[in-house]
Amino acid sequence: xxGVTQTPKHLITATGQRVTxxxxxxxxxxxxxxxxxxxxxxxxxxxxxxxxxxxxxxNILERFSAQQFPDLHSELNLSSLELGDSALYFCASSNHGxxxxxxxxxxxxxxx
Amino acid sequence: GENVEQHPSxxxxxxxxxxVIKCTYSDSASNYFPWYKQELxxxxxxxxxxxxxxxxxxxxxxxxxxxxxxxxxxxxITETQPEDSAVYFCAASKSTGxxxxxxxxxxxxxxxxx
Numbered sequence: 001x002x003g004v005t006q007t008p009k010h011l012i013t014a015t016g017q018r019v020t021x022x023x024x025x026x027x028x029x030x031x032x033x034x035x036x037x038x039x040x041x042x043x044x045x046x047x048x049x050x051x052x053x054x055x056x057x058x059n060i061l062e063r064f065s066a067q068q069f070p071d072l073h074s075e076l077n078l079s080s081l082e083l084g085d086s087a088l089y090f091c092a093s094s095n096h097g098x099x100x101x102x103x104x105x106x107x108x109x110x111x112x
Numbered sequence: 113g114e115n116v117e118q119h120p121s122x123x124x125x126x127x128x129x130x131x132v133i134k135c136t137y138s139d140s141a142s143n144y145f146p147w148y149k150q151e152l153x154x155x156x157x158x159x160x161x162x163x164x165x166x167x168x169x170x171x172x173x174x175x176x177x178x179x180x181x182x183x184x185x186x187x188x189i190t191e192t193q194p195e196d197s198a199v200y201f202c203a204a205s206k207s208t209g210x211x212x213x214x215x216x217x218x219x220x221x222x223x224x225x226x
Contacts, residue, residue, distance in 0.1 A: 002155065031212065043156065043201060043216040055211040090155065094212070100146065101214060103155040 003027065006091050006104035014112055018079040021107045025072055025093030031055070032074040033101060034066055035090040043090065049074055081111045114139040116204050118217025125192050126225055133220045135202035136184040142204040145178060145185050146214070151198045159200075160187070192224045 003026035013019055025032050034046040045058035049068035060066075063081075068074040078085060088108050092101040115138040125131050137145075146161035162169045162176045162185065169176050173192075178185040189196055202217040 002157075031210070033214065035216075042218040045213055045215060048212060050210040055209075056213040058213065096207075096210065096212075099144075100158050100161065103148075103157070105155050 002102040002104065004091060004093050004102050004104035006089075006107050008107060009105065010108050010110075012110045012112060013081060015081055015083060017081050017111075018077065019081065019109065021076040021078070021089055021091075021109075023074045023076070023091030023093075023104060025074070025091075026102055029093035029095050029102070030072065031094045031096065031101075032068055032072070033092045033094075034060075034074070034076050035092065037088040037090060037106075039087070041087075046076070078109070083111050085109065086111045114142060114204055114206070114213070114215040116202060116215050116217040118202050118220060120220060121218065122221045122223070124223045124225060127192060127194060129192055131187075131189045131192055131196070131222055131224075133187045133200055133202065133222075134184060135186070135204075135217050136182075137204040137215075138183070139204070139206060140180075140183060142206045144205040144207065145176070146203050146205075147176060147187050148201045148203065148216075149198045150201065150219075156201060189222075192222075194224050194226065197222055197224045 005024040030051045035043045046060040048056040066076045088106045090106045092103045094101045118135045143164035148156035150156040175188045205214040
C-alpha cells in the first residue's frame, strides 16, 4: 500500500458526461500529480499541484480540470467525455519535487 | 518540453540472464531519473532512482547508470527471475522550486522465461 488513495476504482459512464476522480495523497505529501494511461500506453503527465496551487501542466485537455483542496486532497474533473478518454487515471504524491512519487491504485474510466 | 525515449519496447530474456533497458532524454536541465516497475493491472512502483550528480547506483540485482553528456541512462537487471516480468518505465524530471514534471518513457515489457 503506497498510502495514496484513489476513488472510485472503476467508473463507467456515457459519452458527453462529466466525472470527478478523487485522490488523497500520502500523509505529509504536498505535491499531487495526475497521469493518464491508455491501454498498453505509457504514463502521460496531466498536471501537478503543490500545496493547493497548480505548479506544472502537461498535455491536459481543456475539457479536463483539477484542483487541490486545503486538506491536500485533489480532484480531477473530466467533462464532455469521449470514447478516447477511456483510460486508467493515476494520482501520485510526493513530499516535494524531484523525490519519489508514490502512485495510487488508479481509477479505470470506461466511456461507452 | 522534456522528451524521453525508451528502448526496447519489449524484451525477452531467460531466467538468470541480464536485462538492459535504455533511455534518452532531451532536456539537459533534467536532474532526477527514476525507474518504475508496473505489474499487470497494478500501480507503478519505484524500483531505483538516480540524480544527476551521480553516475551509477546499485541496489542488489538492479543498477542504473547515467551519462549526462550523452543524456542517456540505463537500467540493468542481473540474474533475472520470473517475478521481474513486468513493464518498466524510465522517467526524467527537473525541479524548479516546487514545480516538478515527471516525464515518462513509453515503457519496456520485460518477459523472463524459464
